[in-house]
Amino acid sequence: MPGVRQVEVIAHRGASGYLPEHTLEAKAMAYAMGADYLEQDLVLTKDDIPIVLHDIHLDTISDVAQKFPKRKREDGRYYAIDFTLPEIKQLNASERFNHKTGKAVFENRFPAHQGSFRIPTLAEELELIQGLNISTGKSVGIYPELKQPEFHHSEQKDISKIVLNVLQEFNYTGQNDLCYLQCFDEKETKRLREEFKTELKTIQLLSDADWMSQSDLQEERNQRLQEIATYADGIGPSVNSVFRQAPRSDLPIATELTVDAHRHNLLIHPWTYRVDSLPKLFSSFEALHQATVLAGIDAIFSDFPDQSVELLTKLSESV
Ligand code: CA
Numbered sequence: 001m002p003g004v005r006q007v008e009v010i011a012h013r014g015a016s017g018y019l020p021e022h023t024l025e026a027k028a029m030a031y032a033m034g035a036d037y038l039e040q041d042l043v044l045t046k047d048d049i050p051i052v053l054h055d056i057h058l059d060t061i062s063d064v065a066q067k068f069p070k071r072k073r074e075d076g077r078y079y080a081i082d083f084t085l086p087e088i089k090q091l092n093a094s095e096r097f098n099h100k101t102g103k104a105v106f107e108n109r110f111p112a113h114q115g116s117f118r119i120p121t122l123a124e125e126l127e128l129i130q131g132l133n134i135s136t137g138k139s140v141g142i143y144p145e146l147k148q149p150e151f152h153h154s155e156q157k158d159i160s161k162i163v164l165n166v167l168q169e170f171n172y173t174g175q176n177d178l179c180y181l182q183c184f185d186e187k188e189t190k191r192l193r194e195e196f197k198t199e200l201k202t203i204q205l206l207s208d209a210d211w212m213s214q215s216d217l218q219e220e221r222n223q224r225l226q227e228i229a230t231y232a233d234g235i236g237p238s239v240n241s242v243f244r245q246a247p248r249s250d251l252p253i254a255t256e257l258t259v260d261a262h263r264h265n266l267l268i269h270p271w272t273y274r275v276d277s278l279p280k281l282f283s284s285f286e287a288l289h290q291a292t293v294l295a296g297i298d299a300i301f302s303d304f305p306d307q308s309v310e311l312l313t314k315l316s317e318s319v
Contacts, residue, residue: 005316007292008299009308010143011035012272013054017303019110020095021061022052023117024128031132033306036299037141037180040125043148044157049085050122050166056080056148059099062091062119081155085121093117106276122163126170141178145205149188160188164196175199180269182236186228193231201233203269209237213244213255221256225264234267234298239279242270243291252281254295262296271301273308286311 014026015033027038041054057077058064064071064078067090072078077099080088096105097112104112120128126142133139144163152159163181172179182203183189192198206212212221228235243252261268270292275285282288285304289311292300302308 005309005313007289007297007312007316008036009034009305009312010037010039010269010299010301011305012039012301012303013041014038015303015305017106017109017275020093020115020117021054022120023093024120024125025117027125027128028132030305031129031136031138031140034309035140035302035305037143037178038125038129039143039145039301040122041145041147042122042159042163043080044152044159044162045083045085045088046081047084048157048162050159050163051080051085051088052120052122052125053080054147056151057099058083058088058091058119061096062093063113064091065099067091081152081157088119091119093119108276122166123170126166130170139178141180142172143180143182146181146183146185146188149183149185160192160196164192164198167200172200173198175201180233190231202231203234203236203267204228204232205236206238206241209235209241209257212237213241213257215256218256218260221260222264225260225266229264229266232266234269235261236269236271236301239270239273239288239300242268242295242297243279243281245281252279252287252291254291258295258297267298269299269301270297273300273302273304275304275307290315 011030013021015030016026019026019029030038040052042050043053043056045051056079058080059078095110095112097103129140146159149159180201180203181192182205184205184207189202189204192202242255242257244255246253258268285307293315
């Protein structure tokens, strides 16, 4: 349909290209930029509260090492699960940095160790998004990820159970609700459907999609997709597995992964679209989005939701 943007934009950790990832400020900015979904990576605190944090560690995005120097584990890392929510609320959140050197991971983004930001709970973020949906009249969805469920199990915590309860409190329960639940751990994604009987849409994130995108492995790929389709609504592969170099040309073309996913009624939501870290086959952010539209991809994870929305809107108008 000309003029209608077909590819949805998931704000990856919020508008993380502009503000420290997973802060409420980054989420409000992504919301205002027209993202369709806002992503929440989730881990548990010591007192079983889901907080919005990309890693099980606190030391790459906060001043935990300065504020609680004695609370590191033997491996030298600071784990969110060792801290209560009131303790975590004392931390200042920062743009992502290397925990050994203190240097920012992305050079030209919001400066590391600057600003006054907090680590939000899932409930705080859902209140923000639902409030904005009321005040703006828009319907922006959520996209929670269960981080490292095996690690949580080994700490005697069931992150899926706790997160599903919070989602239910905020009325995210059904397949038509604007919510995708995502996880890399296949056992756990399956568990959401089979044990918890959730009707929420689920996305199986893939860390091994590279082999799945190989042209000569169609049979293996389709077996795997068929299995995933028994419990999930879609797949989340790396963007690098969705495109390949065309034979005898420099041009990137789609791998068979998208067509085969659709053949199994699976959505495909690749990650991560970054203007300051393009996949190697692409010379511009626009070329990447152009190939995305041509491939028929359903949604993308973008650190720069404003640019992705603008490019995808423009490209659908030219179809
Ligand atoms: Ca994530």
